[in-house]
Amino acid sequence: MYSVKFHWKVLILLISVFYCLGENDMQVQLNDDVLGLIVFKSDLNDPSSYLASWNEDDVNPCSWKFIQCNPQSGRVSEVSLDGLGLSGKIGIGLEKLQHLKVLSLSHNNFSGSFSPTFTLPSTIQRLNLSHNGLFGLITNTFVNMSSIRFLDLSENSLSGTIPENFFDSCSSLHYLSLGGNMFEGSIPSTISRCLSLNSLNLSNNRFSGYVDFNGIWLLNRLRNLDLSNNALSGYLPNGISAIHNLKEILLHGNKFSGSLPSDIGLCLHLNRLDFSDNQFSGELAESLGRLNSLSYFKASNNLLTGELRQWIGNMTSLEYLELSNNQFTGRIPQSMVSCAKLSVIRLGGNGFNGSIPEGLFGLGLEEIDFSDNDLIGSIPAGSSRLLETLTNLDLSKNRLQGIIPAEIGLLSKLQYLNLSWNDLHSQIPPEFGLLQSLTVLDLRNIAAYGPIPADICDSGNLAILELDGNSLKGSIPEAIGNCSSLYLLSLSHNNLTGSIPRSMSKLNKLKILKLEFNELSGEIPMDLGMLQNLLAVNISYNRLTGRLPTSTIFQNLDKTSLEGNLGLCSPLLKGPCTMNVPKPLVLDPNGHNNQIGPNRDRSESSMSNTIRHHRFLSVSAIVAISASFVIMLGVVAICLVNVSVRKRLSFVDSALESMCSSSSRSGCPPSGKLILFDLNSSLDGISNPESLLNKASEIGEGVFGTVYKIPQGSHRRTLAMKKLITSNIIQYPEDFDREVRILGKARHPNLIELKGYYWTPHLQILVTEYAPNGSLQSKLHERLPSTPPLSWPNRFKILFGTAKGLAHLHHSYRPPIIHYNIKPSNILLDENHNPKISDFGLARLLTKLDQHVMSNRFQSALGYVAPELACQSLRVNEKCDVYGFGVMILELVTGRRPVEYGEDNVLILNDHVRVLLEEGNVLECVDPTMNEYPDDEVVPILKLAMVCTSQIPSSRPSMTEVVQILQLIKTPVPHRMEVF
Incomplete structure (x- = not known):
């Protein structure tokens, strides 16, 4: 004690x-x-x-x-x-x-x-x-x-909310930052009284309502204004020029509307402007041309109109310009060439016309995006500066003509090249094989002709190759097997001939293969069945023959992925097929004249003559034919069984999901790409986390899947990956992405941080923070004799931290995030025994969230499951987590499992402690491995557990109340109140 x-x-x-x-x-x-x-x-x-x-x-x-x-x-x-x-x-x-x-x-x-x-x-x-x-x-x-x-x-x-009178007496305030919280409601109007304010940051909250910018313009000492990523609305009136020293305005991610202030160009010290993702309209103010100190200007995803005027060339310090997804028209100003410091220019998704300004490709640009406009003319040749700097070039969805410049092959840092949906009428330059950094090459629908260059994958880094909708001829080069990094290969709607090269079986990372609408012939190489990562294949409308490879993906192909190949053998296809099996022996040496081939121009007399010859088959031939017939019946039977259980795979959707996210040009999540929410995070260059999921790195298994430890380099923290079970997990990538990102925003010291995910139609992985001290389960029930037991201070710390984490989930989000599965195996411990709740909110990833699914899903949590989870008539809410927390209290204090089976009886820990409490002997159930513990903390905590595990949900306290009770229990003796 x-x-x-x-x-x-x-x-x-x-x-x-x-x-x-x-x-x-x-x-x-x-x-x-x-x-x-x-x-x-x-x-x-x-x-x-x-x-x-x-x-x-x-x-x-x-x-x-x-x-x-x-x-x-x-x-x-x-x-x-x-x-x-x-x-x-x-x-x-x-x-x-x-x-x-x-x-x-x-x-x-x-x-x-x-x-x-x-x-x-x-x-x-x-x-x-x-x-x-x-x-x-x-x-x-x-x-x-x-x-x-x-x-x-x-x-x-x-x-x-921020109290309206919070800023009543703020005349001395110079710096205010409330960003990255969950404040809501309106911004108090009294903030306009903070006349000494230099920096105001209210970003990344849930503020809403109308913002009176006339009041903010009174803060004439303001240098930095950041209201980004809220739900604020309102207009930007003139008067901003009164703030002479303003350097930064960040308003992106709100609902602001109207035109931009016409006097904004009078704030001559402005260095950074971000108006993106709002509803601003009208033309850009001409006074912007006076901002020759501005280095960053972003106004994408608005309703801005008009032409981009020549004054933009006066912004000589501009390094980053993004005006994509607006309604701009007219030509791209030639004066933009004067912006010599430009490194990123994004003008995609507008109505710009005319040709690309001459000389613009002579700047040292790192990224160019002119996609989805109405540009004409040819692709300019780049200067020596551009060859050394350009990493991304997107000119897709325009009306560009002419050949593809061979100089593109000299862009040593180019990673992403998209020229699709133009009218280039060009051969694919063989110099593309020199692009050592290229990972995405999209040349769809550009009227390309000629062969596919054999050395197109010489770099070995190409991950996406899309050449659909062209007039390419010749065979698929055998050297395609050198494209070892490919995960999307799309060659559909061309005039390719010859057979599918066997070397394609070397593409071990390949996930999507599109070869439809060509003139490919011959048999499909059986080795393609060894491609373990292959998720989707389309080989329809070719001249392919023979059997399909025996792998799951080929045997489960949809009819739409096979049709148009009259020589393929599949129960899904009508008509004859050409089997690649040995022909039976024929006794008559002239019997080959009797075989029916594709030319059916034999005369009636020839047929009669053949019949009259009474040809006989040998016994061995009869046996061979019979065996072949039996084998064919077996193949057909197996295929029919497979058809009955086949899940229809929509290839086009999968390919589009893969492409859109790999190019990072849309909001859809990728198929087979690692997404990390923190841009500064990485997995030591590992892009395919599937390769890390081996038995040696496995550290646990739970209700939602298997957990693996992912060691990092010496300067990075170890991470963990959870390979999710596939049953009942969301299968639509955009839904999965949305739900996981919601969970990724749940940050608290007592929650395991969700850092990213990896998604394919058949595999979902969550990347999380790693807890080095294992789970509470291992500390309580899997402890080695040489390992000391948990001390009471550590047990209380674990209880208190878990309660705070649950309170954060329940009371900081609307709707609340319910865990549904609170138990020691889901409480992980850091190096200081601080608890971190894992698997929180993963029930959101289930396709069907109801009592039946939940009760079946959590059968393994015997003793922790709240009664209402198994009762259809009771509404399930966050009180089920309170019940699980109460049982966990009992387990932590007693060191026993919630249900224990003896030879003649079953001990229910909840009932056992309740009886001891009523008899006044509750300290008899305390874990005997603890040498010291304070009676005046243990007893009220056990009473709290009894309240938390009430059979009636409404009788249980909220987790906020639990936190307050635990605070009172831990208060020093002179100030402690009687809790129960």
């Missing part, structure tokens, strides 16, 4: 020091600082012992690490603990630091919410709590806005 409470020890010690030193004011003040910091430290978890120098025996904290004091008064003026990996709550100890000016706790794992009565010292001028796990509301009293100059609460999980 704990013999003494830490806070009492601190308090007694400081009182003793106080009487030893006397009662002068300075000593009292110094004791206040020490007391406040020690109490603050007591609420923290410091895994790396950064705060070891904070000693309660010291009278003066000014020598402690990360503490600065005022040299005149000796009082603590600054506490800076950024990026130390600290966790816990921001406690009341800070209220003691009455001379504190700087408090910086960013990039840690602080959690919890602000109490309505919590107030930081009124002297604070700089407060930085960014990049933590704080949640809940903020009040207008927790910080003194009249003295604060710098306030950063970004990248937390704070929610609710």
Whole structure:
């Protein structure tokens, strides 16, 4: 048992020091600082012992690490603990630091919410709590806005509305960042009173409603304005020119409308403008031409009209220009050539006409997108600068003519080339084989002719090759087998002849193969059946013969993928087929004249003469024919069985999904491509995570699939992959992408972070954070004798953290994210035994979410399943997670499983603890492997478990209430209230 409470020890010690030193004011003040910091430290978890120098025996904290004091008064003026990996709550100890000016706790794992009565010292001028796990509301009293100059609460999980009077006294505020939270409602109009404001960031929240920009234009000291990724609306009136020092305006991802301010060009210091993904209309203001300091201008996905004027050439500092998906018309201005620093230009999805300006391809551009316009003329030849810089070139869906310049083959960094849907009438330059970095080549429907160059894949990096809808002739080159990186090969609607090369069986990464509407002949190489990753094939309307390869994909092909080949053997096709089996022996040496071939011009007399010869077959021939007949019957029978269970595969949809996402030109998710939500993340260059799913890296298996450990390089954190079960999982890629991205936004220190996914029609993988300490299940029930048992502090930490994680899922999202399967195997532990909930929200990925599916899906969670999950008449909500959490409390405290089977009886842990509580002997059920534990914490926690596992859902508390109860249980003895 704990013999003494830490806070009492601190308090007694400081009182003793106080009487030893006397009662002068300075000593009292110094004791206040020490007391406040020690109490603050007591609420923290410091895994790396950064705060070891904070000693309660010291009278003066000014020598402690990360503490600065005022040299005149000796009082603590600054506490800076950024990026130390600290966790816990921001406690009341800070209220003691009455001379504190700087408090910086960013990039840690602080959690919890602000109490309505919590107030930081009124002297604070700089407060930085960014990049933590704080949640809940903020009040207008927790910080003194009249003295604060710098306030950063970004990248937390704070929610609710900002009080309208929050900015009543903000005249000293210079910097405000609330970005990356879940604030909602309107932006308080009182923000216009913050006349000293230099930077305002409210991005990536859920703010909505009308924004009065007339008030914002009053902030004439503003330099940075970021309202992006909310649901805000309103118009941008003139008057912005009053903000002379404005450098950045980011308004993308909202519902703003109307035209852009005509005086915006008078903000001469503007460096970055992003108006994309709104509803802005009208022409661009001519005054924009005065912004010769502007380097980034993005206004894509709006309703902008008119022509792009010559004044754009005056923006000589412009590096990034994106105006795609608007309604611009006219020619691309020749003056754009004067923007010598341009590296990215995207004008796709408009109505631009005329030719590409001469000289534009002479700039050192990295990306050019002129797709989906009405451009004419030829493709310009690039300069030596362009050859060294260009990575992406998209000129698709225009009316360009002429040959494909051979110089394109000299673009050493080119990765993406799309010239499709033009009228080029050109051969494919053999120089394309020199493109060492090329991964996507799309030349569909360009009226190309001639052969496919044999060395088109010499680089070995090509992943997508699409040559459909042309007039290509000749055979598919045998060298196609060198395209070792291909996962989409599409050669349909051409005039290709000859056989399918056997070398194609070397394309081990190939997922989609389109060869329809050609003149290919001969038999399909049986080796193609060895392509394990192949998902979709279309070989219709050729002259192919013989049997299909025996692999699953070929045997399950849809009729539409086979028809038009009268020589193919398949029960789906009508008419004769040519079998590639040995012919039976014929006794008559002239019997070959009697075989019926494709030319049926034999005369009637010849037929009669043949019949009259009474040809006989040998016994061996009869046996051979009979065997062949039996084999054919067997093949037909097997094929008919396969047809009865075949899932219809829509090839065109699969190919389009694969292509659109590989080119990153649309919002649809890719087929067979790894998507990481954090652009700075990577898997050490691994693009095909399927290769990592081996038995050696398997670390667990659960309801939704198998988990694998993916080690990273020395400078990257280890990740995990969950290979999802395919039954009942969403099969439409856009639906899967939408649901996974919703889960990816659920960020909290006590949730396993979802970092990305990998999708194909037959395989779905989630990429997640890796927890090095395994699961709670392994700590409780699979512990080796040499491993010490969990201590009570760690058990309480796990309970408390899990409760906070669940509360975040239930109360920070609308609709709430319900886990449905809370149990120790889904509670993972980091290196400091901080709990992280895994598999949360994965029920969203089920195609049918109802009681029947859920009860069957979670049979393995015996003892954890709430009664309503198995009862059709009860409505399922987040209270089922509360039930599972209650059972987990019992398991953590007792160390026993929720259901245990003996020789003569079955022990239900819930009922067992309830009986002991009623008898007053509940401590008898506490895990005997724990040597020390506080009775006054264990008993109320067990009572909490009884309430959580009530059979009636409405009788259970919410997870927010559970968190509050656990906070009360852990409160130091003098302040603890009776909970139950």
